[in-house]
Structures are given as structure tokens and as C-alpha cells.
Amino acid sequence: MADIFDRLDDLAEDMAIRTGIAYKEVVEGLDELIKGKTAEEAAIILNAINVEVLLTTKLSGVFAAFESGAIDLLSEIPMTSPLTEQALRSTLNNVMEFLSTEFIDKVAPDIRNVILDGIVGELRIDQVIENLIDIADLSPRQLRTLVNSGYSQYSNAIKKMMFDKVTANTKFVYIGPNDNKTRGECRERIEMSPATKSEVLGSRFGNFDNAVWNCRHSWEEVTNDIVGQGFQGEV
Secondary structure (H helix, E strand, C coil): CCCHHHHHHHHHHHHHHHHHHHHHHHHHHHHHHCCCCCHHHHHHHHHHCCHHHHHHHHCHHHHHHHHHHHHHHHHHCCCCCCCCHHHHHHHHHHHHHHHHHHHHHCCHHHHHHHHHHHHHCCCCHHHHHHHHHHHCCCCHHHHHHHHHHHHHHHHHHHHHHHHCCCCCCCEEEEECCCCCCCCHHHHHHHHCCCEEHHHHHCCCCCCCCCCCCCCCCEEEECCCCHHHHCCCCCC
């Protein structure tokens, strides 16, 4: 399990690059469509185009890569309590909806606006794309953050279902990096590991969540090799 975070970082990096390319292609295609038109004419044309569908099509490969990565992540989680396929699929669908909202629903209006602003300001297409990145916060770093947060949300939901099934004395460890980027609350969780289910729930945290937003950590049931599992605290 120790290298799963590196693999997720690599996948998030790849998805960020592919997402950036998809946005660029959509903007360039729409710009070509309204080239030479007035702002009024362009607004009518853009309003008739379903930008959300365009983005969904362009990002289909990105979402497929995320789903594949999520299944890969699931295979790495120690599971002593089996979960139904329906529960796993429903959880993944919820996370995919989160990504669809962040990558498509929130971005489509910004794409229309920056293109219209570009016409009024007589901007080059590269300037329009740069404005989109700034306005919609579509920097590679932010895209990676969204992907990592999606994985964290998925992992937390799966593990919460598993935690509900085990006994109060089942032991857990908080796995993940312990470095200069580790949040104080995550370091505290690492230092309290290994801990029983009742101890974790009785702590000031009161649950098995991590920081969720761009977090590299998670609680896992103890195995015979917690170091190999990814635990970076004192053994």
C-alpha cells in the first residue's frame, strides 16, 4: 500500500494535463465557430450550444481514468468486511457526480463568458484560455487537488462502511506521508496510531475521516505489516 499515494499523484497529474487539453480544445472549437461574429451574434450562438455536453464528451477519457484508478485504489484497501457491489458502485457514482460538478457544471458558464469577453476585448485565443484558467481556477495544481480530493472522498466512504462492521477493539493505523507537508491534525492521528475503533471514536476527532480536501492520508485496519501498509509513525 505504501506506493499507492505515489501512483495516485501520477494519475492526478496525468488527469490534470488531459483535462487542461480538453478545455483548450473546447474553447478553440467554440472560438472558431463564432469567429467574425459580433458579441451579440456570438452570445446567441453560444447560448444554443450545450457546452456541458461538449465537456462531457471531451472529458470522458479523464473520467474513465479516474474510475479505473478508484478500482485500483479499492484493491489496495485491506478489507476484512466484504461490501456489496451495489454499495461500492453507488459510492463511486457519488464521487463521479462530485467531479462532474467541479469539472463541467461549474466551468461551462465560465467558458461562455470568457469567449464573449474575448470578443469584446479583441483577445487572442491564448489570452482567452489564460483568462479561463484564472477565472475558473483551472490551474494544473487545482485540477490535481480536485482529483486527489475525489479519491479521498471515495476512500473515506468505503472505509466508513467497513468500520461500521468491525468490533470496538479492532485496531487501526493512520497511513500516509509524515513530512513537512503533513497537516497538524493528520500528524496527530499518526501519533495516536495504532488505536482501537473505540479509541479513535472517543478521541477529539470522533470519527474516521481524514482532512478529505487534497489529503494524502486515511485510516486502515491494522495488517501484519503496518510499515509496508503505509504507516509512517513509530512502530
